[in-house]
Amino acid sequence: MHSSIPPNAYVALKLPSDSTKILQTTPHSNISLGKYGSFPCNQIIGRPFYATFEIADHPDADGHVLRIVPATELHTEALLADGEGDGEAEGDTNTPSIPVPQEDNRNIIDQGSTQQLTMAQIEELKQSSTHAGREIIARLLESHSALDQKTQFSRAKYMLRKRKKYMHRFTVVPMDVGLLTEWVIEQKVPGRIMELRDEVLGLVGAWANVHYGGESEVATDNAGKVDEVVKRARGRWLVVDDTGGLVVAAMAERAGILYPPEVLSGEGFDSSTRQPAKPTLSMEDETPAEGVSASHTTLTVIHPNLQPNLSMLKYFSHDVNEPSETHPLSTHLKTLSWLQLLHPSEDAIYDMVPPEVTEEELASWKPSKRGMHFKKKRRWTRVRNVVDETRAGGFDGLIVATLMDPASILKHTVPLLAGSAQVVVYSPYVEPLVQLADLYSTARRTAYITYKREVAEGAAEDKEEDFPVDPTLLLAPTLHTSRVRAWQVLPGRTHPLMTGRGGAEGYVFHAVRVLPAIGKVEARGVQAKKRRKLADETETS
Template identity: 30%
Template sequence: MSIPDDVIKQPTEVNTENMEVDIPIHDIPANKEVEQVSIISENSTKPPPFKRRKGDDEPKEPLTEVILRRLTKMKEGDTVMLKLPSDAIKVVTIEKNGLIQLGKYGSFPSSQLIDLHYDITYEIIGGSFTSSSSSSSSTSRNSTPLPFLNEEINNKKDKKGKGKSKENDSKSNPGWKNILRPLKRQNVVEAVIDDITETNEHIHDLPEIEKQTLSHEEIAELKLNGMSVEEIIKKQEEAHEKFKLKTEFSKEKWRRRKEKKFSTTVHPLSPSIPNILSHYSERSPTSILHLRMDTLSQILNMSNIRPGGRYLVVDDTSGLVTSAILERIGAKGKILLFTNSDSPPAWGVLQTMNISERELECVKWLNWMEAQEDYERPPPPPEDDNAKPAKVAQRLRKHNAQVAELNATRDELHLGGWDGLIIASTLSPISILSFLTQYLIGSAQLVVYSPYQQILVELLNWSKKDPNYLNDTLSESWERTYQVLPGRTHPMMNTSSTGGYLWSAIRVHPSKYQPDSHFRSKRRKTGNGKSSNKVIEDDNLQKDNEEIQIQVNKKNDIVEVEAEIQNTEGEVIYNLFQ
């Protein structure tokens, strides 16, 4: 029996030059199209094929809405700073199935924070609490139900244990039943100083233990009975013998102090620059080079940061300066960062601010070595002979994409036209300015921050001799925090000694043209009555083979200087007075 020719399968042919696989036509059904798969070879410079990601055709949300939502509402995966009643700040991450424990202030499910607003004080209450019982005295503001008290007792027993425990993940933990509810705002005490008749002259300062009107056992018993924090504070006021002798301001301070001790509230802080800076200043000031809020505002002002601007940034403040610039430009512009590492910098401030990928599209980075104009990226390591062609092609595509992105960033730097240079680093500012100033446009702003004055003094002496910098100055800001309340406005007792120092200048392009004022005649009196002819050579005025000859003639004890320029043949090519 003979086999038809159209049924015989032909062998597969491989083209080694273009690395393209030819698929036999007889193996493909007639109703399907032929798709040609190409593999990039090592010597190929063809860029990888563009693949449209899912959702690219869909209209994107306005960037302003993305930024506004990031600063107003919490969502799953966000890093949130919780301000406790003791004014301490605890940084947590919102997880759908997580439990946030705050020590003596209780705990609550992490999912309770989802879709809540920032900068609002929330009260931690038991899960059995309902809105219908909110009017009763036992469930008023800052109530402490029995499950919450049991949880507080368990936290005290396990105080030495740190990290996540099995009890946190167990649904039997009483904290899973707690919920968050917005706390009503309290009225500020408004008192007129002239109407105050009480004084503190009959009140003696006693140790904190003797000031306690109720014992810990009595307070625990009141909590077991379901008494709220306000009622507990009221009980302490009644037991305080000399409470009525206090002034209204002193009474308010006493109540605030008790609320910080017994309240179970949290206050999520919005991920804004002032809140982030305040948190890092107390937690780790060295990581942000002791940068202060007033100094940071001066940096943004002197640098003329605006939407649509293009800026070069050298940041060693954990990303604080970069985040401030990114927030000021509204993610509309370009920021090019320089780092010492070979990998993208992992800055804690950018993570704490929950900045999205869309906002980071305008931020690029380069290594100092990659920023050099004569830099060449080394080729990829040789592949194993036994490696699969598909994996080899995948690695080559990834390498080619990285090289293309790197070259695009380098070309953007070397083309110049940048609007400013901001430096907040421990590196030598003179070396950085010498390298990056050439890429700035005219009238670009340059700002250098340093916590040490001597470094910027040396920079100022160096910049005064360089014609590329104009109006270079060295400044220091000063800040004093004030308490502003009705009838009790005063400066705070404690403040920081310094917020660092700033060097600022304007980039100019010096002209090569020498104006006539450089050759202007000079007249001076001399005590010598003899006339003389002198030839004075000036290194700054010599050009190639040209010489400047100055003739000196004596007239009434006044010397007139006539300048003319002659070439090597003795011909006059320029005379100042002609």
């Protein structure tokens, strides 16, 4: 996906302590990793992703603090760690053997005297060598008097602890939704994203049928000239996101509209400033185009405030307030408020019609006033198009992740879906989803149909509080959950890790949008009686 580390983009650093640090590659800045040291950001910009760097205690003559650890060195260390005491028989290379350690730890006394190397000697090694981490680990292994008494597993754990402490290495990996979710849950505030884990995000995207729709097809004539651009019909999803934009980012990643082209290809950066090259606009391009939004593969976000809270999208080079012209989300992501959806005439932006201005009057204005006029007109056109498209309906799916009452949301959003659209609601707790599943259950649907028939015949009063939602609009409501648990699989043992975090389990409600039949539905045919009659004739004959 990514070729090299771009400037002014967010990347993830995998540290030896199995932790992740997310940072922005700002040129001419200094990055600090705490006890691991610091380094200039320019020394990783332009380098390939997934490369392992080592922070030197003392920079070389050229001022380089980082050293790329070659793959041969990493593979050699891994082979030495795995092949220590493997116990394979000579000449038997095809049959895998399970090493069974013969030692045990019963005679080991955990004392400080078993380690002969003192802290003063360790500090002296740090000051005397550029790559002191490997030398310190080697000296620690040599000076440990009880190392030969440890089992293979204990020696591996001991070496792993020393590597995490003294090896100042990190690996730069590209930013994706899984890394961002793991970072927020383990190192930030999990409640900010409603404790939404990566496996539950995958469950939401799978049940919502969010998928990549392919590229546009360009049709050409016999002379080889471009005739038209054929747009395939792709998905349109309605999203209610209170996780700061994490659900939007996950769905956009599945749809293939999350990453900008300059980040994917590593191209499009100016050689002098290392910034994304922006297209130059002429005076003729000052008038905004009407079709500024995409009509295919779109995510329409409904929010309760004046501006949507999509702060998580900044980690993928997208700013909602100042979107980049080259980012796919600038045209494929649409936002509107609940006021604009339910009561558009009461919204100031939707109801404000720009005044008509003649070309002579427009030419007499100052450039700043003319630009402000075009900006207001472009904003009004965009809001009008988004609100009218959303109210027209025809969406292929609904994704809800909020702490609001899900029934109040589905009451207004389910009628906007097309037939066979997927409805997915996430909640960190199961109680709201159990109530929601009861509102769309078969018993509730039967009672609603009977109630509506009695109201039409005048035998009952119309009471909407008994049925807050229309249960005939959704079919087969189900609840799902998923949780990935880490396990240790070692020779002769298998057990789960006992240091897993708790928190909310997380549940997903799923249902399918159906179009209820209009009028009275009656069953046709008497197939059961006919079969029974034929069976009776066969017995008598």
